[in-house]
Amino acid sequence: MSRRALTLLLAGFLVLALGVVGAFRPVPYVVLSPGPTENTIGEVDKKPVISIKGRETxxxxxxxxxxxxAYQGGPAAxxxxxxxxxxxxxxxxxxVPQESIFAPDRTPKEVEEENTVEMTNSQDSATAAALNELKIPYTMGVSVASTQKGKPADGKLRQGDEINAVDGKPAEDVTVVADTVKAHKPGDDVVFTVTRGKEKLDVTVQTVAGPEKQTLVGxxxxxxxxxxFDVDINVGDVGGPSAGLMFSLGILDKLTPGELTGGKKIAGTGTITPTGEVGPIGGIAQKLVGAKDSGATVFLTPADNCAEAMKAVPDGLRLVKADTLHDAVQALDALRSGKGEVPACEAG
Structure with a gap:
């Protein structure tokens, strides 16, 4: 073999070897794919997804x-x-870039904890929204879900503390508490009035600057x-707030005579506020595929996701726009009865 041929052969092997090594090197991306679906009026592991006690169903x-x-990737894998x-x-x-899912200032464990908190909040907001739709009264407050390690609140505020007031201002909801803290400058003291067990006490926490220069205590x-009455929601390892709308509809369906679905397979997504506003979510294209694969024929879509959803909707899946829980209920009534307008997604 000539020297030139040998050189080309060795160079080819080197390029191939580098290519193989490069193909298996870690990259800072996350792969998003259609995940499982769960019927909120059905069962998971032989247990109802939504259980209601103390009220007729x-x-x-x-x-x-x-x-x-579902996703593959992230800082830990x-x-x-x-x-x-x-x-x-x-x-x-x-x-998608890894930082779009895992913020650089959050560890995977912190992201998981935040997703768990968001899911819990979503379930509570969904119940509140359903009760508001049915005009059933309830009361609400604010509590500590967790503290961020190394931040000022760590070791001072505790999980389960009920926050009654901040700087003497009643803690009417999470937004009021957050806005009161943000109104301070880094280094200021914030006084949390909390109920811990049977004890009521004032806890002083110093603020710091967050990664985006916002004031926080962690x-x-x-x-x-x-x-x-008791509403228990069982969805296993599912996290995040995007199932709020479907939780609310499942609760409503169980609490009211008749059937919201008319026997159809309905899927959907969207965050929910206690007053029933439906908010946008991520991964709409993958969720549409998952809905179609599950046999759904109708997909309830947050208004702000409509334009993106229209570009990715599979054949045979009808997009129905949902601005609020009330709108979603009316749309399902119209689909079931064949009377009334069914709001459709439109190109934005």
């Missing part, structure tokens, strides 16, 4: 399914270049509610 049929997004390339070639998945809060 009614039979349901069909499905009111929440949809999820980076994907390799080959996995990312496969994702880029698959129209049903998305490959406390994760959640709204607490006192409902007139």
């Amino acid at each position: 009614y039979p349901t049929t069909g499905a009111l399914s929440l949809v999820t997004v 980076k994907i390799d270049l080959l996995t990312a390339l496969r994702g880029w070639l698959d129209p049903t998945v998305a490959v 406390v994760n809060m959640q709204s607490t509610y006192k409902f007139p």
Whole structure:
């Protein structure tokens, strides 16, 4: 073999070796794919997704399914270049920068904890929204869900503390507490009046500047509610706030005579506020695929996600726009009865 041929052969092997090594090197991306769906008026592991005690409930049929997004990657388990390339070639998945899912100032554990808090808040907000729709009264407050390690609140405020006031201002909801803290300058003292067990006490916490220069103390809060009956939601490892709308509809369906679905398989997504406003979510394209795969024929879509959803909707899946819980209920009534307007997503 000539020296030139040998050189080319060695160079080829080197390029191949580098390519193979490079294909398996970790890259800072996350692959999003369609996740499992759960019927909120059905069961998970032979247990009802929604259990209601202390109030009359009614039979349901069909499905009111929440949809999820599964992901590969992240700081603790980076994907390799080959996995990312496969994702880029698959129209049903998305490959996004790692920092869009895992903020640089958050550890994977902190992200998981925040998702758990968001899910708990979402379930409570969903119950509150359903009760508001039915005009059933309840009371609410604010409590400490967790504190961020190394931040001023760590070791001073405790999980389960009920926040009664901040700087003497009644803690009417989470937003009031957060806004009161943000109104301070870094280095200021904030006085939290809390109930801890049977004891009521004032806890002084110094503020610091956050990564985006906002003032904070490092406390994760959640709204607490006192409902007139028990609503328990069981969804396993699902986290985040995007199932709020479907939880509310599932609760409403169980608390009212008749059937919201008319026996149809309905899926949907959207955050929910206690007053029933539906908010946008991420991963809409993957959620649409998951809904279609589950057999759904109708997909309740937050208004702000409509434009994106229209570009990705699978054949045979009807998009119905939902601005509020009340709008979603009216749309389902119209679908079931064949009377009235069903709001559709429009190109934005």
